[in-house]
Structures are given as structure tokens and as C-alpha cells.
Amino acid sequence: MDSHEERLERARRLVRAIEARDERAEREAADAIARQQAAFVHDDLRRIAAELRDALCNVYVIGELARLARRELPDAQLRLHQVIGLTEEAAHRTLAAVEASLPLADGMVSAVKGFLETQLRAASDEERRGLSELLERIGSDAAALKARLSEVMLAQSFQDLTGQIIRRVADLVAELDGILGRAGMAGPASARCGTEARRAHPSAGDGPPLPGGADVVAGQQDVDALLAELGV
């Protein structure tokens, strides 16, 4: 906006032109004042337009939030629990196969060993060496096979870790759903999922740490060193 002096000067010019009965000067002075008024109105319009745009944005955002609260959040919770359920099922299937394989391997190995040992007793010195070598190889291969099956079994333990992480995210979604519900954008999430945001026990723990988390041990060796320091 122009200064007080500038506005006063424009008014004085208009008064002087009227007093001097100078119509051209009067029109020019009046035009200058009108231009100033138009600039004021323009500024106001621009401000109102900006406010209107912000208000419309908010209406849109609130509408989107309400839609998320009603439809997407309950689904998100169901999907997260579905992931836990499906990975659990996959892990159990693998475990069942490993559990069935271990005695099969044992049975096969002891049958072959038994056969070879019988053969060994009746074998000539020449055959004996080959049979002994085979017997030894069967033994070490069987141990290696059992170790691999044990690895397969232990790898299923990652389902527990991913499950713990996903459960934390599901809890976050449930909490968000609760907050939106209190804000009047209630979604039927809790009713549909049958799970409310789990009120964490104060000593419930945090689940698997994020990579590079602060004050976190790097592995079992770190744990052992720390426990040794503490006399455990």
C-alpha cells in the first residue's frame, strides 16, 4: 500500500484541480485515486481466492481421510493379519515336511547301513575296502543331510520375526483408526477386525530392532560378551 503522504498528496491534487476548475486535472487525479482503490480490491480478491482454495483443499483432504477411515484402514488391518496368517501357514507346511523327512532319512540310512554291514561280514578282503568307504560316506552324507534339514527348519523362524514386525504396523493402523474414529470419521475397523489396538504392556518389548538401531547388540556374540560382563 502507498504511504500516508502519497495518499494525502493524491487527495490534495484532486481538491486543487476542483478548486481551479481544471476538469482535465480533476479527471486525472480522480483516476489515480480509483486506480489505487482497484489495487486494494485486487489484493483483497487475491487473498480471498487463496483462502477459498485452502478451504477447498481441506474439504478434499478431510473427505479423503474419511474415505480411508471407513474403507481402507479396516482392509489394511485385515490384510496385515492375513500376511501373518499366510506366512504362518507356509512355515507350518515346511516344518511338517521337514518333520516327516527326518525319520525317512534316518530309516533309509539305517537300512542301507544294515545291508552294507551284512555284506561287509561276508565280503572278501578286496570287496571290504570299497564297502567300508561306502559305509563311511553314507554316514557323513546322512549327517550333512540332517544338518541341512535342520537349517530349513530354523529358517522358518523368520516367520516369527516378520510376524512381530507386521503386528507392530497393524497396531499402528488400529491406533490411527481409533484416532480418526474420535475425530468423527469412524470406520468399522475394530468391529470388522475383532482386534483393537493392543495396549502394550509397559515391559512388552519392541520386537526385532530396525537396522542400525541405537544401543542394539549386533548378534549372539555381543549378547554373550555383555552377559559375561554381568556375570551370567
Place this chain on the structure above:
Amino acid sequence: MSVNKAMKVLVVDDFSTMRRIIKNLLRELGFTNTVEADDGASALPILKSGGIDLLITDWNMPGMPGIELLNAVRRDEKLKDLPVLMVTAEAKREQIVQAAQAGINGYIVKPFTAQTLQAKIEKIFERVAAGQR
């Protein structure tokens, strides 16, 4: 190393896959006498009814967490000397210190190996045999 293979082990974890894996590992190590619970609250009555020789527990469980279960065991006159092995994803140094102060006998961070489980169980019973916790 002479750990009594007939001893009864209670495995506490909210994930059924993890309970099944630990039970399988124990069976491979020769321990076939196992029972299960899915959190501290369901484990405690089993412990109190007697006969458990080793408690293997997770930390992070809905309901009663493992650290609370450990505290409850140490407070109980009949259970206070029970060997307790924590098998958990909780990896903060302060948590391990907290468990040590609460009287844990061993602490394994997930993911772990069969060798680690065997070594920790043996170490616990070596110490029990030597008369120290």
C-alpha cells in the same frame, strides 16, 4: 556333558511356528519331554503345578511378557531356582542388562542356530551342577 535328557522343558512363545521349531530342536538334542504355552499368563499355572526343569521363553508376547514371567518365577518360593533361558528378538543392551538383573540364566537373540541353543542349555546345566546360577 551330562544334561538329564528326561528333563521336562516348558517352551513359551506366542508364535506357534517358533514353539514348533524349538520343540523340534530340543528333540534333536534328545529332549523329548516338552510342554508349550503361548504367553506368561498361561505358562505360570503350568510352572506352579510343578515338574518343569527348564523354562525357555520369548520376551515380546501379548498378555504377560517374558520378562514379567521371569520376575514372577524368581518371586515364587518354589520356582525361584528354576533355570530360565530367554529366546527373543529383543536386542537392546538395556533389555539384556534388565534380564540379567532379573536373574536370567541364558539369553539367545533371534534368529539363532541349533548350536547356540545346545551350547546355552549345556552351559546352564554346567552351572547348575557346579552349584552356581
